[in-house]
Amino acid sequence: MACRSVVSSSLHMTNFMAVKGVLSFAPNPPLFHHLPKVVTFVSLSASVKLPTKSFQVRSVVGTTEAASEFDEMVSGTKRKYYMLGGKGGVGKTSCAASLAVKFANNGHPTLVVSTDPAHSLSDSFAQDLTGGALVPVEGPDFPLFALEINPEKSREEFRNAAQKNGGTGVKDFMDGMGLGMIADQLGELKLGELLDSPPPGLDEAIAISKVMQFLESQEYSMFTRIVFDTAPTGHTLRLLSLPDFLDASIGKILKLRQKIASATSAIKSVFGQENTQQNSADKLEKLRERMLKVRELFRDTDSTEFVIVTIPTVMAVSESSRLSASLKKENVPVKRLVVNQILPPSPSDCKFCAMKRKDQMRALDLIQNDPELSSLLMIQAPLVDVEIRGVPALKFLGDIIWK
Numbered sequence: 001m002a003c004r005s006v007v008s009s010s011l012h013m014t015n016f017m018a019v020k021g022v023l024s025f026a027p028n029p030p031l032f033h034h035l036p037k038v039v040t041f042v043s044l045s046a047s048v049k050l051p052t053k054s055f056q057v058r059s060v061v062g063t064t065e066a067a068s069e070f071d072e073m074v075s076g077t078k079r080k081y082y083m084l085g086g087k088g089g090v091g092k093t094s095c096a097a098s099l100a101v102k103f104a105n106n107g108h109p110t111l112v113v114s115t116d117p118a119h120s121l122s123d124s125f126a127q128d129l130t131g132g133a134l135v136p137v138e139g140p141d142f143p144l145f146a147l148e149i150n151p152e153k154s155r156e157e158f159r160n161a162a163q164k165n166g167g168t169g170v171k172d173f174m175d176g177m178g179l180g181m182i183a184d185q186l187g188e189l190k191l192g193e194l195l196d197s198p199p200p201g202l203d204e205a206i207a208i209s210k211v212m213q214f215l216e217s218q219e220y221s222m223f224t225r226i227v228f229d230t231a232p233t234g235h236t237l238r239l240l241s242l243p244d245f246l247d248a249s250i251g252k253i254l255k256l257r258q259k260i261a262s263a264t265s266a267i268k269s270v271f272g273q274e275n276t277q278q279n280s281a282d283k284l285e286k287l288r289e290r291m292l293k294v295r296e297l298f299r300d301t302d303s304t305e306f307v308i309v310t311i312p313t314v315m316a317v318s319e320s321s322r323l324s325a326s327l328k329k330e331n332v333p334v335k336r337l338v339v340n341q342i343l344p345p346s347p348s349d350c351k352f353c354a355m356k357r358k359d360q361m362r363a364l365d366l367i368q369n370d371p372e373l374s375s376l377l378m379i380q381a382p383l384v385d386v387e388i389r390g391v392p393a394l395k396f397l398g399d400i401i402w403k
């Protein structure tokens with residue numbers, strides 16, 4: 001397994017405070033210049049004892065880094081999408097926000113989007129980013145915007161469009177006209193079920209498809225990096241297969257709508273409903289197209305990468321393994337695994353820390369022997385001693401994780 005360790009005794013926020021002035025007064029990096037750079041702010045000691053023997057420590061003090069993993073992520077002006085996902089509470093938002101800050105500080109106008117119904121981007125950036133619109137994040141060198149998608153609002157739009165095209169309104173109408181047979185066919189689609197208790201992941205799929213929609217417009221063409229902070233694993237897994245499911249459902253709805261349209265066109269023209277129905281059909285068709293684009297995007301190795309975030313516990317590793325297997329099955333590109341919250345070494349190891357470290361080592365070994373995870377590039381991120389909130393703290397974390 002390719003692995004990079006970032007565990008260091010100097011990774012305390014107090015050190016971050018000490019170097020903060022240096023970091024914030026660094027000149028703006030020239031746009032898309034990603035030549036090897038001198039790293040001066042984090043000291044990684046080569047003598048650090050690492051959790052497993054196969055991990056390598058890179059000393060970066062005052063040295064020139066060779067082409068790094070982050071260079072690959074940051075290079076090129078073509079738009080790239082990064083989706084960060086994993087078990088609840090492992091640090092997805094912190095990692096996503098820190099990556100977004102890092103992109104913006106490296107010359108990429110960046111957008112970070114939360115599709116997790118329980119948003120925490122605002123908390124992470126310590127700025128109010130609520131409201132469902134793009135909000136500028138203050139602090140980074142280049143534009144960084146954040147968007148917390150309101151999943152319920154997105155679902156409502158879908159519900160409206162679908163209902164007008166074969167939901168209960170059309171059903172009642174068809175029954176009234178003695179066309180119950182077609183209404184039965186609509187029933188078979190379980191449309192009511194879909195709308196009343198939407199399958200988990202529907203909100204997120206619609207939210208992502210909405211983001212895709214507005215990103216296509218000229219107004220937002222400046223964004224060259226899009227980072228998604230996704231919902232916990234279960235949601236994400238269902239989300240992956242959802243575009244296919246929805247594509248099939250919407251396709252059927254549209255086909256039936258055609259049948260209904262031809263069977264009732266005379267009646268409808270009397271009732272003057274044709275325009276409304278056509279608009280709704282267009283909306284539904286557009287949603288279907290966007291879903292297809294989302295599906296393509298998920299599988300496009302050139303522009304998309306799914307980064308799994310985990311912590312060194314057996315439970316989180318098992319869940320990450322399942323996530324990785326599902327991503328592979330769905331042909332979603334996944335290369336990196338961030339193992340977050342690793343206890344940094346301490347000269348005065350208390351009993352609790354020693355036990356915890358041992359436990360974490362076991363989980364790290366598990367990763368190395370896991371058939372799903374061992375082929376991924378493992379990035380270890382330390383547990384820092386205060387909560388990571390605000391752009392300077394995210395920059396600090398990002399400079400440790402994304403190298």
Ligand SMILES: Nc1ncnc2c1ncn2[C@@H]1O[C@H](COP(=O)(O)OP(=O)(O)OP(=O)(O)O)[C@@H](O)[C@H]1O
Nearest residue numbers: 088089090091092093094120341382383384387388
């Ligand atoms: N490396 C770290 N060191 C210290 N604290 C961390 C680290 N990573 C994350 N945290 C803290 O852990 C908590 C959870 O992190 P975060 O919100 O990023 O997780 P999440 O996976 O997005 O959670 P959720 O699934 O609830 O959305 C936050 O308080 C965050 O500041």
